[in-house]
Amino acid sequence: MHLLIIQRMHLDKYLFAISAIIVCASASHFLDQEWNAWKSKYEKKYVTLDKELNRRKAWEATWEKVQKHNQLADQGLKSYRMAMNQFADLTDNERSSKSCLLPREKSLNPVKAESYSYTSITIPKEVDWRKSNCVTPVKNQGTFCGSCWAFATVGVMESRYCIRTKELLNLSEQQLVDCDEINEGCCGGFPIKALEYVAQHGVMRNKEYEYSQKKATCEYDSDKAIHMNVSKFYILPGEENMATSVAIEGPITVGIGVSSDFQLYSEGIFEGDCAESPNHAVIIVGYGTEHANDKEEEDKDYWIIKNSWGKEWGEDGYVKMKRNINQCSITEMAATIDFRM
Structure with a gap:
């Protein structure tokens, strides 16, 4: 037994x-x-x-x-x-170290941009400029070129020009990568500097100066550029001013501190870990509020952000980020541009 x-x-x-x-x-x-x-x-x-x-x-x-x-x-x-997206074969350290902005000490010198604050203005509770048909499809900067600053700049130009003229243009990021000597091509840049370049030189159409994911010889042709009558380009201090500008004038560009968690984002309102300072430029195209189902929970204000990592990333290329808490240092580099008509 x-x-x-x-x-x-x-x-x-x-x-x-x-x-x-x-x-x-x-x-x-x-x-x-x-x-x-x-x-x-x-x-x-x-x-x-x-x-x-x-x-x-x-x-x-x-x-x-x-x-x-x-x-x-x-x-x-x-x-x-989160999702197993194009960044899934990178380590956490590799994802967190990716940057397409220059060191912060270079950010505002020698740009002649002023800070602009709105007086008390009542704005809508929700705004989404995608509904106006004045936001171009999500683009992809690619893996090998740190050109987010060019995509953020061009995206704001496309939308704000369309809002005023009803004509949506697909403009060239490659022109900025190749020709904007204040910024550093695929090695990074700042949208506020690029806005100054665009104000002086205009921007060619994408079909006449296509994106190549690398810096090359400048092929800018002034005769083919869209010269916009820029009235001012400026910095927006604080999320209240940012929201007012988005609501009244149109999309704005911001810098955010992208982390490994952010790169793996799939859907929902992102309120995860962030990098210590801005390292990626994106476009705010609207804002809104997700109302809580439970009375004990709080409503969540969020930004609607257009990224430049292709449509397969996030919510068809977009991300919602928590608003009014300076999530990922989103207030530090908010900027935009206005036109005279």
């Missing part, structure tokens, strides 16, 4: 070990399928097997991070969800 018990115990241990092996093999097979599907979707190719294995390791760490975060979101403990 005692011998039978021992044999049964050994059999249970054996079956448990076999079950564990099967579960692990099944999980590994599942991840293999997901990895291959992800590589195909984002057209990822690696030079050597070692590089692919390193990226696969980072990707699996991201997978675990995304699953844990979304479980919390499902429980109502997070206000936004």
